[in-house]
Amino acid sequence: MTRRLWAALLVLIALVLVPVRPIAQAPRSNDRAATWTQAKMPWGDPDLQGIWNNVTLTPLERPAEFKDKPTLTPQEAAEYEKRVANRQSETESTPIKDQSVGSRTGYSPTIWFETGHKLTDYRTSMLLKPETGRLPALTPDAQKEAAALAEHRKNSPADIPEDRGTYERCITRGLPGAMMPGFYNHNYHIVQTKDYVAINVEMIHDMRIIPMNRPHAPAAVKQWLGDPRGHWEGNTLVIESTNFRNNEGRNVAVFGTTERGKITERFTRTGPDTMDYQFTVDDPAWYTAPWTASIPMSKVPGPIYEYACHEGNYALPGILGGERRQERLKASTVTQQR
Numbered sequence: 001m002t003r004r005l006w007a008a009l010l011v012l013i014a015l016v017l018v019p020v021r022p023i024a025q026a027p028r029s030n031d032r033a034a035t036w037t038q039a040k041m042p043w044g045d046p047d048l049q050g051i052w053n054n055v056t057l058t059p060l061e062r063p064a065e066f067k068d069k070p071t072l073t074p075q076e077a078a079e080y081e082k083r084v085a086n087r088q089s090e091t092e093s094t095p096i097k098d099q100s101v102g103s104r105t106g107y108s109p110t111i112w113f114e115t116g117h118k119l120t121d122y123r124t125s126m127l128l129k130p131e132t133g134r135l136p137a138l139t140p141d142a143q144k145e146a147a148a149l150a151e152h153r154k155n156s157p158a159d160i161p162e163d164r165g166t167y168e169r170c171i172t173r174g175l176p177g178a179m180m181p182g183f184y185n186h187n188y189h190i191v192q193t194k195d196y197v198a199i200n201v202e203m204i205h206d207m208r209i210i211p212m213n214r215p216h217a218p219a220a221v222k223q224w225l226g227d228p229r230g231h232w233e234g235n236t237l238v239i240e241s242t243n244f245r246n247n248e249g250r251n252v253a254v255f256g257t258t259e260r261g262k263i264t265e266r267f268t269r270t271g272p273d274t275m276d277y278q279f280t281v282d283d284p285a286w287y288t289a290p291w292t293a294s295i296p297m298s299k300v301p302g303p304i305y306e307y308a309c310h311e312g313n314y315a316l317p318g319i320l321g322g323e324r325r326q327e328r329l330k331a332s333t334v335t336q337q338r
Contacts, residue, residue, distance in 0.1 A: 036271050036272045038235050038269055041192055041194075043194045045192065045194070045232060046232070046235045046236075046237070046269060047192070047269075048190050048192065048197070048237060048267055048269060048275070049190055049191055049192055050189075050190060050299050051187060051188070051189050051190075051299065051300050051301065051302040051303070051304060052187070052188045052189075052190065052275060052297040052298065052299055052300065053186055053187050053188075053297065053298050053299075053300045054179075054180075054181050054186050054188070054277065054295050054296065054297045054298075055114055055115065055116045055181050055186050055298075056116040056118075056119070056120045056126070056181060056295065056296060057081060057084065057115060057116040057117060057118055057119050057120075058116070058119050058120045058123050058124070058125065058126055059124075059125060059126065060125065060126045060127060060135075060180070060293060061125055061127060061133060061134050061135060062124045062125035062127070062132070062133025062134060063124065066124040066133075069124055070123065070124060070125070070131070070133060071121070071122045071123055071124065072119065072122045072124060073122070074122065076122075077118075077119045077122045080119065081117060081118060081119065085117065112183070112184060113183050113184060114181075114183065114184040114185070114186055115181075115183075116181075120296050121296075126293040126294060126295055127291060127292070127293050128278070128292045128293060128294050129280075129290070129291055129292040130289065130291060135287070135291055136287045136288045136289040136290075136291055137287070137288045138286060138287065138288070139284070139285065139286060139287065139288055141285070142285065142286045142287070157323060158319050158320050158322075158323035159323075160320075161316055161320070164316065164319065166224070166247060166256070167204065168315075168316075168319075169311050169316060170204060170309035170310050170311045170313065171204070171224065171311055172204055172206055172224045172225060172247075172256075173203060173204055173206070173255070173256075174224065174225070174244075174247045174255055174256025174257065175225050175226060175241060175244070175255075175256065175257065175263050176255055176263055176265075176279045176281060176293075177255035177256060178201050178203065178204070178206050178208075178225065179201070179265070179277065179279065179295075180255060180293075180295065181295065184203075185202040185203040185307055186202070186203070187202040187300070187304050188200065188201055188202070188297070189202075189302065189304050190267075194212070195211065195212055196209055196210060196211055196212060197209075197210045197212065197230055197237065197239075198210070200304060202304045202305075202307050203307060204307065204309055205306065205307050205309065206225060208225060208228065209228075210228040210229065210230040210239055211228075211229060211230065212229075212230045212231065213229075213230070213231050214229055215229070216229055216242055216243065217243060219242075219243060221243055222243055222244065222245040222259065223243060223244070223245060224244075224245050224247070224256075225241065225244075226241035226242055226243050226244040226257075226261075226263065227241060227242055227243035228240070228241040229241075233266075235268060235269065236266050236267065236268045237265075237266070237267040237268075238264065238265070238266055239264070239265040239266075239267075240262065240263075240264050240265075241262070241263045241264075241265075242261075242262050244256070244257045244258070244259055244261050245259065246258050246259045257281065257283045257286065258283055258285040258286050259285070260283060260284055260285040261281065261282065261283035261285070261286070262281075262282045262283070263279055263280070263281055263282075264279065264280045264282070265277070265278070265279045266278045266279070272299070273298060273299035274296065274297070274298060274299070275296075275297040275298075275299070276294060276296065276297070277294070277295045277296070277297050278292060278293065278294045278295075279292070279293060280292040
């Protein structure tokens with residue numbers, strides 16, 4: 001790598017770490033969007049810089065009750081939003097003796113979960129394709145692999161560190177998981193130079209550095225977040241990622257890909273404080289068809305504080321140690337019964 005590229009990369013990282021004001025949700029403004037003009041960087045590319053949040057109440061997949069409704073009326077949306085809020089309230093008011101172990105130790109949804117209170121544009125799912133609002137079926141091979149993984153986790157949930165997922169081990173949520181909402185820390189800091197775009201992901205502190213207008217690395221180079229390459233299509237930043245490592249944690253928290261996966265992302269500013277983010281997952285080893293989702297992003301003040309989740313932290317030895325204790329207790333019970 002030339003000195004010029006190294007310098008650009010170091011400046012990029014330094015900019016991502018510059019502190020600003022504490023983070024807070026920012027309201028959208030349709031009036032401002034109507035008179036808004038896309039700002040440009042000094043070299044002419046659209047300006048996507050800033051800290052963005054993608055919290056929404058709209059789920060990835062359409063709930064069964066809305067099977068044939070891609071969108072709701074304002075009244076239907078308000079009723080649904082009220083039901084969700086009431087369910088959360090009921091959970092919080094459950095007597096301690098009737099709460100789950102997790103709830104009794106302070107794992108309260110209203111405290112820990114960063115969820116939206118409104119459906120985005122009255123939509124019932126983030127999925128655009130398939131139009132059913134449901135993920136495509138798994139391939140036959142993927143179904144067998146998923147069943148084998150589930151059986152392994154059931155019989156050996158914590159024999160070795162690798163039995164726990166990459167998310168739980170603070171490695172990554174994979175792609176597109178790293179760019180999807182779901183629980184908390186849904187904040188992203190985008191910084192641009194002429195040759196790179198950097199996206200600092202708060203959750204698991206993934207740092208995505210995307211080279212612009214360059215060919216992909218050789219296919220043998222595999223990475224957790226793939227090998228990304230960016231280019232502009234008008235005012236839309238398009239990022240194509242290939243060369244993924246096989247991520248066995250393909251579930252709602254991680255959403256990684258197999259080595260054959262390809263992910264295409266599209267970032268388009270729609271106003272002074274709004275952006276449309278779309279991605280398409282094309283993974284023929286796992287899904288029977290590609291799928292596309294659209295997630296709104298809102299600009300917010302900062303900074304993004306460090307999410308101090310590191311592989312090998314106290315949680316992992318505790319999980320493994322707790323499993324060994326459970327095994328000893330089970331063996332002791334079996335011995336006494338004999």
